[in-house]
Amino acid sequence: MTEKLFARPAKLKVAMVAGEASGDLLGAHLMDALKAAHPDIAFAGIGGPRMLARGFVSQVSQERLAVRGYVEVLSRLPELLRIRRRLRDTLLAEKPDVFIGIDAPDFNLQLEKWLKQAGIPTAHYVSPSVWAWRPERVVKIGESADQVLCLFPMEKPLYDAAGVNATFVGHPLAGEIAMQPDREAMRDQLGLPRDVPVFALLPGSRKSELDYMGGLYIETARLLLQQFPDAQFLVPLATRPTLDQFDRLLSEHKAWDLPIRKLIGHAQMAMIAADVVLVTSGTATLEVALTKRPMVISYKLSWLTYQLVKRKLKLPYVGLPNILAKRFVVPELLQHEATPAKLAAAVANLYQNTEARDEVISTFTELHRSLQQDSARLAAQAILKLAAC
Incomplete structure (x- = not known):
């Protein structure tokens, strides 16, 4: 039956x-x-x-x-x-x-x-x-x-x-997210200082994405902390299983001493509170763009999957914000380019380059209006x- x-x-x-x-x-x-x-x-x-x-x-x-x-x-x-x-x-x-x-x-x-x-x-x-x-x-x-x-x-x-x-x-998110999110108010809500660097790390919502990206982002955070000793890191995880998986990765990388705050859900809160977001390519990149935050997009796949996908791509970029803008608004570091050193350098550059951040925010505001x-x-x-x- x-x-x-x-x-x-x-x-x-x-x-x-x-x-x-x-x-x-x-x-x-x-x-x-x-x-x-x-x-x-x-x-x-x-x-x-x-x-x-x-x-x-x-x-x-x-x-x-x-x-x-x-x-x-x-x-x-x-x-x-x-x-x-x-x-x-x-x-x-x-x-x-x-x-x-x-x-x-x-x-x-x-x-x-x-x-x-x-x-x-x-x-x-x-x-x-x-x-x-x-x-x-x-x-x-x-x-x-x-x-x-x-x-x-x-x-x-x-x-x-x-x-x-x-x-x-x-896109529903374009109607849900404020045109000018309040970073200071969000930091107050999360109990974060207003005057320290805050980086959001979004390694992906799937367990398979965490397998590839979780450890990479942890090591990137370690390098950023060397450059910005008072930095704080926000890591939203989609589910309890992915939270548990990230905890195992922290243990494997001996990284419990890093100033990382994990959240179950609340990805938008993490994005809004952050100065720069490191995000795995996917729908989350659009959400970051709608919160008007500078970002570095990354992605890693198995070698064979990457070779199959690469041959079929018709555009030079994979991140949704870059695709919609038809140009590289934010950096993309994929596959062999996705190393802790290169990711940390790209995030640090966006944090320190005020002119680049302003250009990103302006482009993302126009993108938001087009999808609303x-x-x-x-x-x-x-x-x-x-x-x-």
């Missing part, structure tokens, strides 16, 4: 899959907007803590989907395929009114295709980076999704040209139209 996800009867049943922390945030905002427009609604699928707090029923923990890279996925592939088949069978039996795949295209697009073929309306929220690599995916995405919800303005024209329904909804839409409401309208509500 197939298990039931939608135990509570509702006029509108919405299935969703959010594969990682950034998707959980988008899903939570969308749930709020859908509830406001259609109160008798139930949500189920796979989601994270923010979605669960709003009544979402998750078939498995979101953590089980949070894996990156071609090579890294291989060891987890049987489990991921089992999770997807199990969810497919459940949703085909329960027939939700609409399915929304939030990012995680490798997991969601095939699931969307199965459900679409069964007559269930499907949406994909967050376009894959078709403007950066593999633009031919636009057509295949249209085969899976009845509607694509685009966060960035340059995406919709690509789908329009291929005859795929797409809506530019902007009533995103969750626009996305909810498109979803309700798709579900014929």
